[in-house]
Amino acid sequence: xxxxxxxxxxxxxxxxxxxxxxxxxxxxxxxxxxxxxxxxxxxxxxxxxxxxxxxxxxxxxxxxxxxxxxxxxxxxxxxxxxxxxxxxxxxxxxxxxxxxxxxxxxxxxxxxxxxxxxxxxxxxxxxxxxxxxxxxxxxxxxxxxxxxxxxxxxxxxxxxxxxxxxxxxxxxxxxxxxxxxxxxxxxxxxxxxxxxxxxxxxxxxxxxxxxxxxxxxxxxxxxxxxxxxxxxxxxxxxxxxxxxxxxxxxxxxxxxxxxxxxxxxxxxxxxxxxxxxxxxxxxxxxxxxxxxxxxxxxxxxxxxxxxxxxxxxxxxxxxxxxxxxxx
Amino acid sequence: xxxxxxxxxxxxxxxxxxxxxxxxxxxxxxxxxxxxxxxxxxxxxxxxxxxxxxxxxxxxxxxxxxxxxxxxxxxxxxxxxxxxxxxxxxxxxxxxxxxxxxxxxxxxxxxxxxxxxxxxxxxxxxxxxxxxxxxxxxxxxxxxxxxxxxxxxxxxxxxxxxxxxxxxxxxxxxxxxxxxxxxxxxxxxxxxxxxxxxxxxxxxxxxxxxxxxxxxxxxxxxxxxxxxxxxxxxxxxxxxxxxxxxxxxxxxxxxxxxxxxxxxxxxxxxxxxxxxxxxxxxxxxxxxxxxxxxxxxxxxxxxxxxxxxxxxxxxxxxxxxxxxxxxxxxxxxxxxxxxxxxxxxxxxxxxxxxxxxxxxxxxxxxxxxxxxxxxxxxxxxx
Numbered sequence: 001x002x003x004x005x006x007x008x009x010x011x012x013x014x015x016x017x018x019x020x021x022x023x024x025x026x027x028x029x030x031x032x033x034x035x036x037x038x039x040x041x042x043x044x045x046x047x048x049x050x051x052x053x054x055x056x057x058x059x060x061x062x063x064x065x066x067x068x069x070x071x072x073x074x075x076x077x078x079x080x081x082x083x084x085x086x087x088x089x090x091x092x093x094x095x096x097x098x099x100x101x102x103x104x105x106x107x108x109x110x111x112x113x114x115x116x117x118x119x120x121x122x123x124x125x126x127x128x129x130x131x132x133x134x135x136x137x138x139x140x141x142x143x144x145x146x147x148x149x150x151x152x153x154x155x156x157x158x159x160x161x162x163x164x165x166x167x168x169x170x171x172x173x174x175x176x177x178x179x180x181x182x183x184x185x186x187x188x189x190x191x192x193x194x195x196x197x198x199x200x201x202x203x204x205x206x207x208x209x210x211x212x213x214x215x216x217x218x219x220x221x222x223x224x225x226x227x228x229x230x231x232x233x234x235x236x237x238x239x240x241x242x243x244x245x246x247x248x249x250x251x252x253x254x255x256x257x258x259x260x261x262x263x264x265x266x267x268x269x270x271x272x273x274x275x276x277x278x279x280x281x282x283x284x285x286x287x288x289x290x291x292x293x294x295x296x297x298x299x300x301x302x303x304x305x306x307x308x309x310x311x312x313x314x315x316x317x318x319x320x321x322x323x324x325x326x327x
Numbered sequence: 328x329x330x331x332x333x334x335x336x337x338x339x340x341x342x343x344x345x346x347x348x349x350x351x352x353x354x355x356x357x358x359x360x361x362x363x364x365x366x367x368x369x370x371x372x373x374x375x376x377x378x379x380x381x382x383x384x385x386x387x388x389x390x391x392x393x394x395x396x397x398x399x400x401x402x403x404x405x406x407x408x409x410x411x412x413x414x415x416x417x418x419x420x421x422x423x424x425x426x427x428x429x430x431x432x433x434x435x436x437x438x439x440x441x442x443x444x445x446x447x448x449x450x451x452x453x454x455x456x457x458x459x460x461x462x463x464x465x466x467x468x469x470x471x472x473x474x475x476x477x478x479x480x481x482x483x484x485x486x487x488x489x490x491x492x493x494x495x496x497x498x499x500x501x502x503x504x505x506x507x508x509x510x511x512x513x514x515x516x517x518x519x520x521x522x523x524x525x526x527x528x529x530x531x532x533x534x535x536x537x538x539x540x541x542x543x544x545x546x547x548x549x550x551x552x553x554x555x556x557x558x559x560x561x562x563x564x565x566x567x568x569x570x571x572x573x574x575x576x577x578x579x580x581x582x583x584x585x586x587x588x589x590x591x592x593x594x595x596x597x598x599x600x601x602x603x604x605x606x607x608x609x610x611x612x613x614x615x616x617x618x619x620x621x622x623x624x625x626x627x628x629x630x631x632x633x634x635x636x637x638x639x640x641x642x643x644x645x646x647x648x649x650x651x652x653x654x655x656x657x658x659x660x661x662x663x664x665x666x667x668x669x670x671x672x673x674x675x676x677x678x679x680x681x682x683x684x685x686x687x688x689x690x691x692x693x694x695x696x697x698x699x700x701x702x703x704x705x706x707x708x709x
Binding site: 054055056076079080082084086088089090091092093094095099102103104106107108109151 | 332333336337339340341343344347348351352544545546548549550551552553554555556
């Protein structure tokens, strides 16, 4: 498979349960070596999409290609290319850590020696060492979740689906976990991650928002934030209102499209730069610094949480208006 | 990708895990083997239709040597325990409290009647609320008294007359020839049936609960994203528990043999060779229930709901031959019906492989049906 084709290509994927449409004509693609963040409220359809892509559930309509294989006709072959870990941390509680590894590895027809080599490689990276003979039942949730991730990685899959892998895990454990996720992506693996912790989405290369079965946003985290804010919200602060007015004038004259924003007080002003890029903003910062070194210049992008909540509201208002006009 | 070697590897891995868990969970293992043995012991005692020291009220109006001999005779059989009465009115409260279900009245002129070769009329009061018991009591008492009559007459006949025909000597006990169950032992008949029912209960319940547990834990879903096929999941479940259930069956057969003295008239090895087919059917049935159930409680209810009609229509409780045609057809569609024909055939009639081969073939067909059915539902319900 040529490496420039997307590793996951979803086209009009639809799943209905009776009369309820859980997933409604969703299309997107994920590139190789990416961390793809998938966001949605409970019951929004994101787990249904993951389950379809893993071959656990058949699509009602539409199709997808996973690792270059057709979801409808080659689901059996897809399984050896993917790893899957769900929020349930599905390990056998009455088996030891090593027995779980040998079991899941065995299902991929890996030799015990190979499994143990792989374990030796992955364990230190997740800060696991001597828990081999401990029953999984006795492990704290943070460690269970790391073991489950290793179980999903034993067969060296190209794509790893992580369905809310950090649910109920503390901050320290989440950080360790995400470090490994980023390392895996750097090695060329594709990671498809859903989460409830929106701050984790800043690690993702691309983010998809799903609401009521529909994909309502798909972009890089920065792209989503800019699109939502309508540009770069910039905040200028200085004790002297004259300097502030001068700076604002300069920004306008530098060729930026400035959308009027609210005037906080005499000492601070907010501007929205509709066109910009990180590089241009950096230059602007230096130029303004030249006017007055004490001028405070900050870019205040909305948080993922603001974007997500805002987009859902917009989407729902729009679909409500649509429904009303249809009536 | 799905070469036979890989299939076997995966199946071996699935079996290995199930045994590791079973070994670690000694309690469950013990329960699985002990419960059937306990069941067969209790039920064989309880369901048996054998007479054993049934209380028999006796109002002896004769009080002669003959009447005492008759009572000794009755007591000596071991079927009855004689409860002497002073007056007939005492029977009513005893019957009411079911402390006694039969009363015998011996006429005052018993001695004379025997001496004069007259017909002896014994009074018999029976509580017919249990018709089976009443009929058997009557039968046993008639047989015992007739034998007594004949013996007493014979003893009093001069030696020279002893070559007379039995008819001329007085009462004749009816001679019955009993097929298949010569000792008329109730246990001998119930045991093979019980064995089938216990196999069904044990296997359905084991797997009905185990798969629900795996689904709740999320491990079933985890299994299904690996290259494992749903048929392999089914086999990985039913084979290990099949071994455990087979152990329980061997125990049950031994208990029947050593404690109740009921041994198969036919080959016990044939029985052991066919039983695994039925066990695997039951285990697949449990998986089928399990993959349709929403919770462990639901699985339990569904198991009971499916097992009761199977008991009713499989010849276990009621004779299938006496039922209306639609029920007989349903009965034929129940695997237990065929397995009971096999156990009873081997235990009571001493049937061999060639006599049972059509029943065995039907069981094999059921097995294929249930395994594929379970595999399909698991895939859908994951």
